[in-house]
Amino acid sequence: MDFVSIRIITGDVARLVAFYERATGVRADWFTEDFAELRTASATLAIAGTRTVPLFAPGSAAPADNRSVILEFLVDDVDGVHRNLSGFVEDFVNEPTTMPWGNRALLFRDPDGNLVNFFTPVTPAAIEKFAR
16 A cells, blocks of 8 residues: 545635645646645645535535644755745744754644645754655
8 A cells, every 4th residue: 555645625726726836846737626736756735625525425524624634745955945935934833943853844834724844854864764
């Protein structure tokens, strides 16, 4: 089994897709007005509108209601990304901070309030773990 994707349900697909395109530098592929994907080398971020929820199970997901999941992106230079996103991201949860497990992390919220973590491994063990 391979973990390949995470999907965010939103009330405004275009706004959220535009946010992630700007934040990640990855262009989205649009499949319908209610569904787009941003694909990276290791995973896909799918963004879908509320009209897609009943296709799975009515009422099973609600937009802007997440308080337990953090979307994480490996970046080359988290401090540089922070400088680039300043003035664009409205809700930084923390400035770049070196975590006990060896990653330098930047935590912020997307327009729907979802937590996003951009991180760069900085200790030898963390660098080795994420060596590409």
